[in-house]
Amino acid sequence: MNKKCGYIALLGRPNAGKSTFLNAFLGAKLAVVSNKPQTTRNKILGVYTDGESQALLLDTPGIHKAQGLPKMNQVMNKVAWSVLADADFVCYLIDVTQGWTEEDAKWVEGILKKYNKKALLLATKSDKVKMEEVEQGMINIAEGFQALSEKISALGEIKCQFIGETPQAISSKRPEEVAQMRHFILDQLPQAEWLYAEDDLTDRPQKFVCAEIIREQIFRQLGQELPYKIAVIIELFEHKKNVTDISATIVVDRDSHKGIVIGKNGSRIKSLGTDARISLERHLERKVFLELFVKVKPGWTEDSNMLLEFANLQEPDDVK
Numbered sequence: 004m005n006k007k008c009g010y011i012a013l014l015g016r017p018n019a020g021k022s023t024f025l026n027a028f029l030g031a032k033l034a035v036v037s038n039k040p041q042t043t044r045n046k047i048l049g050v051y052t053d054g055e056s057q058a059l060l061l062d063t064p065g066i067h068k069a070q071g072l073p074k075m076n077q078v079m080n081k082v083a084w085s086v087l088a089d090a091d092f093v094c095y096l097i098d099v100t101q102g103w104t105e106e107d108a109k110w111v112e113g114i115l116k117k118y119n120k121k122a123l124l125l126a127t128k129s130d131k132v133k134m135e136e137v138e139q140g141m142i143n144i145a146e147g148f149q150a151l152s153e154k155i156s157a158l159g160e161i162k163c164q165f166i167g168e169t170p171q172a173i174s175s176k177r178p179e180e181v182a183q184m185r186h187f188i189l190d191q192l193p194q195a196e197w198l199y200a201e202d203d204l205t206d207r208p209q210k211f212v213c214a215e216i217i218r219e220q221i222f223r224q225l226g227q228e229l230p231y232k233i234a235v236i237i238e239l240f241e242h243k244k245n246v247t248d249i250s251a252t253i254v255v256d257r258d259s260h261k262g263i264v265i266g267k268n269g270s271r272i273k274s275l276g277t278d279a280r281i282s283l284e285r286h287l288e289r290k291v292f293l294e295l296f297v298k299v300k301p302g303w304t305e306d307s308n309m310l311l312e313f314a315n316l317q318e319p320d321d322v323k
């Protein structure tokens with residue numbers, strides 16, 4: 004048996020570039036990307052099959068300090084850690100323009116101490132700034148990581164093995180760099196039978212991906228705070244001969260938010276609808292007829308049942 008297959012957890016602080024890396028790795032748009040942190044709310048599996056290898060990439064919500072934030076944020080953190088426990092290989096991503104932070108030290112310490120697996124430290128967005136700044140960021144990350152590893156090693160507590168250069172620079176906007184990294188990661192996978200069919204892209208149903216595409220537009224078009232209190236539910240998804248009919252409800256937390264989403268004379272929801280439709284048509288490769296509605300569900304980000312119903316978010320039973 005020469006087949007290889009393994010789960011790869013993509014972890015890092017919010018906005019580190021995890022979803023962009025996932026999409027670039029797959030060569031397909033699966034995960035939502037925006038310039039606001041905590042866009043990804045749930046774990047998403049992306050399947051990449053090439054030759055004898057199948058990589059199962061798990062994008063996770065950015066791990067963040069959730070104290071004082073809604074219950075949803077605590078659940079998002081738990082989901083990220085639960086993915087790690089099940090992975091064969093870990094990629095920890097750090098935005099090279101931000102460098103090593105205290106939060107990275109905290110999360111990487113958790114990985115080093117708890118998980119007996121191989122890992123890679125990736126310094127992302129290396130195309131975004133001048134070469135000298137990238138080099139500075141790389142040195143800063145390398146030093147932060149080195150100091151942390153030495154501390155934990157002295158205590159005899161290191162379980163996880165970071166391999167290759169630490170960190171490795173990557174730009175998800177440069178296909179040749181992504182291809183190189185993909186090759187490197189595929190090489191690390193254990194020998195195992197494939198778990199998905201050769202042409203599978205994800206374990207998530209089409210409806211989930213479409214809801215995420217609509218949510219992405221909300222993140223892009225609405226102010227700083229509002230998108231975090233919004234969910235999208237697909238009520239109708241029907242492929243007809245020449246068009247796909249989609250009807251979706253945007254769930255908001257309070258009446259005033261409903262007004263903002265609708266906008267003056269319906270201008271905001273119209274613009275959301277137009278951009279979401281274009282994005283959906285690109286994804287589905289066919290014409291889409293999209294209808295959007297808005298519904299108020301006070302306190303939904305604090306309520307376990309509504310988190311499951313509206314955001315598909317379920318607290319993992321036991322996070323090690």
Ligand SMILES: Nc1nc2c(ncn2[C@@H]2O[C@H](COP(=O)(O)OP(=O)(O)OP(=O)(O)O)[C@@H](O)[C@H]2O)c(=O)[nH]1
Pocket residue numbers: 015016017018019020021022023024035036037038039040041042043044063064065066127128129130131173174175176
């Ligand atoms: N120039 C450049 N921008 C990038 C790169 N990777 C990500 N970005 C941008 O960084 C922002 C955040 O990227 P995401 O992929 O959404 O980050 P994330 O880690 O998934 O974020 P969360 O959902 O908060 O966990 C977006 O505006 C991306 O376009 C990169 O390699 N180069």
